[in-house]
Amino acid sequence: MKAIRVTAGHEAPQAKRSTAARVLTNPQAAICLAFLLGVTAFGALAGVIAPKGPNFTDLAITNAPPFTPGHLLGGDGAGRDMLARLAWGTHQSAIACAMILAVSVVVGMSSGLIAGFYRGKFEAVANFVCELFMSLPGVVLLIALYSLTGPNTAAAMGAYGLLIAPSYFRIVRGIVLGVRNELYVDAAKVVGLSDFRIVGRHVLWAVRGPVVIQSAFVLASGIGIEAGVAFLGLSDPARASWGVTLQNAFDNIYANPVAVVWPALLVSATIMAFILLGNALSDVLAASSRSVRLSPRRRREVQDAARPAPSAEPAPRAAGSSGNPPAPVDSPLALSIRGLRVGYPTDAETVREVVHGADLDIHKGEVHGLVGESGSGKTQMALAALGILPREAVLLGGSVFFDGADLLQDPKLMARARGQRIGYIPQEPMTNLDPSFTVGAQLVYGLRAARPMPKREARERVADLLRQVGIGDPKRVMGLYPHEVSGGMAQRILICGAIAPGPDILVADEPTTALDVTVQAEVLDLLRGLVRDRGLATLLVTHNLGVVADMCDTVSVMKEGLIVEKGTVDQIFNQPVHEYTLELLTSSRHVELMEAV
Amino acid sequence: MLRWLVAKAARSIGVLLVSTFAVFSLMFGNGPGIARAVAGLRATDEDVARLVVELGLDRPLPEQYWSWLTGVIHGDLGRSYFTGQSVSSALATRVPVTLGITAVTVALTAVIAVLLGVAAATRGGWVDRGVQFGSVLGTAVPSFIVAIALVFAFAINVRWLPATGYNSPERGIGAWLASITLPTLALLIGSVASAAQQFRAAAIETMSQDFVRTLRARGVAERAVVFRHVLRNSAGPGLTVLSLQVFGVLGGAVFIEQVFAIPGIGQLGNKCAQQGDVPMVMGAVVVTIFVVLIVNFAADLVASLLNPKARAK
Numbered sequence: 001m002k003a004i005r006v007t008a009g010h011e012a013p014q015a016k017r018s019t020a021a022r023v024l025t026n027p028q029a030a031i032c033l034a035f036l037l038g039v040t041a042f043g044a045l046a047g048v049i050a051p052k053g054p055n056f057t058d059l060a061i062t063n064a065p066p067f068t069p070g071h072l073l074g075g076d077g078a079g080r081d082m083l084a085r086l087a088w089g090t091h092q093s094a095i096a097c098a099m100i101l102a103v104s105v106v107v108g109m110s111s112g113l114i115a116g117f118y119r120g121k122f123e124a125v126a127n128f129v130c131e132l133f134m135s136l137p138g139v140v141l142l143i144a145l146y147s148l149t150g151p152n153t154a155a156a157m158g159a160y161g162l163l164i165a166p167s168y169f170r171i172v173r174g175i176v177l178g179v180r181n182e183l184y185v186d187a188a189k190v191v192g193l194s195d196f197r198i199v200g201r202h203v204l205w206a207v208r209g210p211v212v213i214q215s216a217f218v219l220a221s222g223i224g225i226e227a228g229v230a231f232l233g234l235s236d237p238a239r240a241s242w243g244v245t246l247q248n249a250f251d252n253i254y255a256n257p258v259a260v261v262w263p264a265l266l267v268s269a270t271i272m273a274f275i276l277l278g279n280a281l282s283d284v285l286a287a288s289s290r291s292v293r294l295s296p297r298r299r300r301e302v303q304d305a306a307r308p309a310p311s312a313e314p315a316p317r318a319a320g321s322s323g324n325p326p327a328p329v330d331s332p333l334a335l336s337i338r339g340l341r342v343g344y345p346t347d348a349e350t351v352r353e354v355v356h357g358a359d360l361d362i363h364k365g366e367v368h369g370l371v372g373e374s375g376s377g378k379t380q381m382a383l384a385a386l387g388i389l390p391r392e393a394v395l396l397g398g399s400v401f402f403d404g405a406d407l408l409q410d411p412k413l414m415a416r417a418r419g420q421r422i423g424y425i426p427q428e429p430m431t432n433l434d435p436s437f438t439v440g441a442q443l444v445y446g447l448r449a450a451r452p453m454p455k456r457e458a459r460e461r462v463a464d465l466l467r468q469v470g471i472g473d474p475k476r477v478m479g480l481y482p483h484e485v486s487g488g489m490a491q492r493i494l495i496c497g498a499i500a501p502g503p504d505i506l507v508a509d510e511p512t513t514a515l516d517v518t519v520q521a522e523v524l525d526l527l528r529g530l531v532r533d534r535g536l537a538t539l540l541v542t543h544n545l546g547v548v549a550d551m552c553d554t555v556s557v558m559k560e561g562l563i564v565e566k567g568t569v570d571q572i573f574n575q576p577v578h579e580y581t582l583e584l585l586t587s588s589r590h591v592e593l594m595e596a597v
Numbered sequence: 598m599l600r601w602l603v604a605k606a607a608r609s610i611g612v613l614l615v616s617t618f619a620v621f622s623l624m625f626g627n628g629p630g631i632a633r634a635v636a637g638l639r640a641t642d643e644d645v646a647r648l649v650v651e652l653g654l655d656r657p658l659p660e661q662y663w664s665w666l667t668g669v670i671h672g673d674l675g676r677s678y679f680t681g682q683s684v685s686s687a688l689a690t691r692v693p694v695t696l697g698i699t700a701v702t703v704a705l706t707a708v709i710a711v712l713l714g715v716a717a718a719t720r721g722g723w724v725d726r727g728v729q730f731g732s733v734l735g736t737a738v739p740s741f742i743v744a745i746a747l748v749f750a751f752a753i754n755v756r757w758l759p760a761t762g763y764n765s766p767e768r769g770i771g772a773w774l775a776s777i778t779l780p781t782l783a784l785l786i787g788s789v790a791s792a793a794q795q796f797r798a799a800a801i802e803t804m805s806q807d808f809v810r811t812l813r814a815r816g817v818a819e820r821a822v823v824f825r826h827v828l829r830n831s832a833g834p835g836l837t838v839l840s841l842q843v844f845g846v847l848g849g850a851v852f853i854e855q856v857f858a859i860p861g862i863g864q865l866g867n868k869c870a871q872q873g874d875v876p877m878v879m880g881a882v883v884v885t886i887f888v889v890l891i892v893n894f895a896a897d898l899v900a901s902l903l904n905p906k907a908r909a910k
Contacts, residue, residue: 135889137848147624147869224739264742272737273710388813419816436829450816481905
């Protein structure tokens with residue numbers, strides 16, 4: 001078992017190896033490539049394996065079983081050697097693949113480039129053609145085409161390539177649109193490079209990865225469609241191909257069932273190799289764009305290793321019990337986060353730690369500000385306190401004490417506290433309401449999830465609270481869908497959702513950042529009033545020191561995953577100790593000065 | 598909403614006209630070739646030339662297409678060049694066979710793939726890896742090879758189910774079900790494999806949305822988050838996935854009908870194409886296109902009814 005590395009998060013990424021090297025060292029890609037090379041060699045050596053050709057008949061081996069001397073795979077119903085037919089049949093598959101790939105890549109990529117670069121009518125027509133192709137299953141078109149061309153594998157596969165071309169068209173067009181908007185193409189235009197060279201240099205470079213991946217899948221479908229068309233009897237029966245061989249064997253299945261197995265296996269294994277190769281390629285080439293997740297087992301390993309022995313840490317019931325600086329407000333703790341460590345996997349073996357053992361105490365009835373620049377780990381602290389970190393996050397250690405118990409150790413307790421005892425106000429109001437349900441439905445549902453009560457009562461309570469958060473006609477608003485309300489109103493609705501079950505603690509993650517300036521002030525006023533009236537202990541995550549000065553009693557300053565300073569608002573603003581706090585204060589005063597001018 | 602409907606319908610009709618014209622041109626493009634196939638091997642060149650005129654294959658393609666189209670609008674799809682049977686009556690016995698199998702397959706796909714996809718997305722771990730591995734396997738093996746494997750198993754080794762042939766539902770639902778079990782299974786494997794993969798992706802996409810986190814934070818139980826909110830918000834993309842499965846299953850049915858000797862439109866189209874009976878093939882093609890477009894249209898319509906934002910328009 002390999003140990004998982006936990007890194008501090010500031011080290012340089014590993015030196016990049018070449019793409020080819022990364023593909024070849026990926027075991028899945030390497031095995032698939034080796035198999036496909038083997039199949040290619042099998043076809044290329046057909047003349048050596050079976051010098052007499054695929055149609056040579058020897059009645060003595062009619063329906064011969066496999067491993068007959070000289071005939072490894074036996075003979076078919078007409079006395080032809082199975083191995084010879086499959087080896088020579090590889091040629092038909094190769095022709096089919098080449099035809100499909102050539103037509104689909106050339107047509108799809110060039111039309112995608114043109115549509116992406118020049119947009120306009122060409123793009124509209126191309127989109128219509130794509131829709132057209134999606135109305136006709138490929139094999140149905142090939143059946144129709146047979147009426148015109150008769151058995152002609154190359155023509156049929158060319159037509160199939162045309163039907164597949166939209167998959168390249170979409171990829172290339174999408175990438176061109178992205179690249180076009182990026183600065184470097186603009187820069188190239190300014191320098192005065194011709195369109196052609198812009199295409200050559202930048203777009204083809206950006207497009208190559210996805211096109212290579214897609215090609216693996218196209219080849220997989222090419223092998224399948226060639227075999228399928230031949231199986232239907234739409235290709236030249238005199239030419240051995242995998243599909244024709246399969247069809248012959250199938251027609252003869254009662255006399256010689258085993259003969260069906262070889263072509264079926266060969267076709268399936270080749271398709272599988274292409275698909276697995278495509279998957280491996282997309283893992284290698286597109287890995288950085290995807291979030292990495294540890295497997296559950298590895299995750300457990302890391303978390304168990306990081307967890308202290310259960311008795312090691314007594315639950316701090318009062319402030320200052322564990323050697324931390326004395327709490328500025330002399331009241332009992334509402335929530336205490338101790339030694340929190342959170343990491344994110346960067347690949348299957350490495351976890352990058354982003355919060356390095358942070359402590360945070362919130363006393364009953366106080367508003368505690370958590371400030372720091374973006375990326376400092378503030379939001380991670382807030383989400384961890386509620387047990388709603390993203391799925392890929394790994395909890396490397398620490399505790400969240402609430403009512404004397406560690407919520408991180410007891411998911412059931414956490415689930416019960418969440419919503420009911422600890423409310424959450426998110427940052428971005430518009431994306432935090434479920435677009436498919438009315439405002440009323442989701443508020444009522446959320447309230448009843450936290451505090452079971454009759455629906456009627458919940459509706460009344462929600463309406464009442466909506467009025468309290470400043471919504472004049474709650475009945476109407478409850479019937480609206482989220483896309484029908486403004487950002488400010490959505491935030492009021494979310495605040496209502498957080499306070500509806502009557503929590504003791506509020507966790508607000510940048511509650512005003514996404515709002516207009518005028519609305520910000522209103523929402524802050526609302527929050528201040530609610531917190532004061534209800535005596536809510538509040539964790540207010542923000543990057544805005546103005547908000548802190550306005551709302552908070554105490555402050556923690558966070559930098560690069562550590563709490564660097566904590567104290568009352570007065571202490572922090574007037575006698576900052578840590579250099580970083582000073583820096584924050586200075587820069588925010590600069591902003592104020594600039595705004596004042 | 599109404600404007601959207603009209604625009605969508607107009608577009609679908611446009612696709613129907615253009616694609617049928619394209620296929621028509623392909624098939625009727627070679628008039629003398631068709632006539633030679635119909636006249637048989639012993640026909641002289643004069644016989645063939647006379648037949649070209651007799652069948653109207655000497656007229657320009659747009660004219661031929663127009664007279665075919667006006668016929669279709671009046672319910673007349675032409676007659677077989679070989680048996681003289683009317684195409685619509687041939688289709689009337691064939692279409693229900695294929696559509697029955699398609700409908701059963703897609704319905705089962707919907708249930709199984711949603712369960713597998715959502716389980717993979719929410720459970721993670723070995724469930725996820727199992728579903729993903731199965732998906733690769735299921736999409737890799739073409740449906741006709743699955744079908745051959747089923748015949749191999751059920752016709753040769755155990756004889757629980759009829760390996761080939763077809764019973765219409767009039768001869769008893771049990772007999773019908775027995776006869777479509779293996780064909781449906783052959784189509785189902787690939788269909789479930791690809792749909793489960795896409796449902797998984799859709800569910801993961803929805804679960805990464807902010808509002809899901811907020812619902813959790815509000816104390817909504819995980820089960821309710823998944824079954825009420827995630828499923829509801831994945832329904833739109835899910836319907837698109839299913840309509841694509843109809844497309845895929847109709848294509849696969851051509852092969853499956855060949856393997857299991859089922860008298861559906863795929864078998865009709867394939868047999869008639871090899872004979873050169875172009876009116877029949879054209880009939881089978883137009884029915885397929887029509888079904889695909891209707892299903893797409895219905896899926897889009899239902900998806901937009903499920904989306905409050907689109908519904909309001």
